[in-house]
Amino acid sequence: MSEQNIPPVSRALTELGVPHRVFRHAGKITSVEQAAAERGQSPRQVVRSIVFRIGKGEYVMALIAGTGQISWQLLRKYLGQSRLTMAKPDEVLAVTGYVRGTVSPFGLKTPLRILVDESVLAQDEVSLGSGERNVGIIMRRADLMNALGKVEIVRLAAEV
Numbered sequence: 001m002s003e004q005n006i007p008p009v010s011r012a013l014t015e016l017g018v019p020h021r022v023f024r025h026a027g028k029i030t031s032v033e034q035a036a037a038e039r040g041q042s043p044r045q046v047v048r049s050i051v052f053r054i055g056k057g058e059y060v061m062a063l064i065a066g067t068g069q070i071s072w073q074l075l076r077k078y079l080g081q082s083r084l085t086m087a088k089p090d091e092v093l094a095v096t097g098y099v100r101g102t103v104s105p106f107g108l109k110t111p112l113r114i115l116v117d118e119s120v121l122a123q124d125e126v127s128l129g130s131g132e133r134n135v136g137i138i139m140r141r142a143d144l145m146n147a148l149g150k151v152e153i154v155r156l157a158a159e160v
Contacts, residue, residue: 008097008131012107013139018147020139022130029101029134032067039127039136043067046136047120047128047144049103051087051095051112054079059087059095061105061112062156065119065126071158078115078154097131104129104137105148114151121145121153 006014006022013020029035036043043066050062050070060079062070076084089100097109105114105128120126126144127136145151 007135007137008107009104009128009137010130013137013147016106016147018139018143020137020143023127023136023138025134025136027134035127035136036066039138041125041127041138042123044119045123045126047126049105049129051092051103052084053087053091054081054084059091059110059112060115061096061103062115062117063105063120063128064117064157065122068117068119069158070117070156074154074156074158075115078156098129099133102129102131102133102135104131107131114148115156116145116148116151116153117156118153119157 010022023039025038032043032046036046047063047065052060054060064070092100092103095110096103124141126141127138130137
């Protein structure tokens with residue numbers, strides 16, 4: 001793979017010495033379920049990286065597994081914020097350097113506080129955004145957590 005064909009997240013992980021592999025989908029990905037199936041995973045193994053605005057120019061990233069939904073109440077309570085919103089697509093790009101749907105906690109344009117929902121810890125192998133459309137990064141959960149370093153592990157998932 002030539003240097004220009006390497007997704008930004010793979011470059012960042014390689015620089016950190018983190019084992020991972022790049023998975024290129026044959027076509028356009030439209031759902032977590034589709035991404036998981038094509039990667040030979042369950043939807044619970046796909047980690048979504050969601051950026052929230054908690055104040056003017058202040059953002060936080062939450063990682064959650066699969067199709068789980070983040071509880072606004074739990075997130076507000078944990079952060080001690082009465083108001084917060086999901087970052088708009090232009091904010092996500094400005095803060096992370098990635099377009100929505102490709103976001104990852106690695107290789108960020110701006111360092112962010114990272115919250116990891118407990119659901120992410122349930123699988124031995126996970127996949128996440130690569131910084132490039134229709135491309136995923138697959139890695140061991142232990143490698144993900146080691147590479148993330150100091151993050152906050154919390155319960156953010158809404159009860160189903």
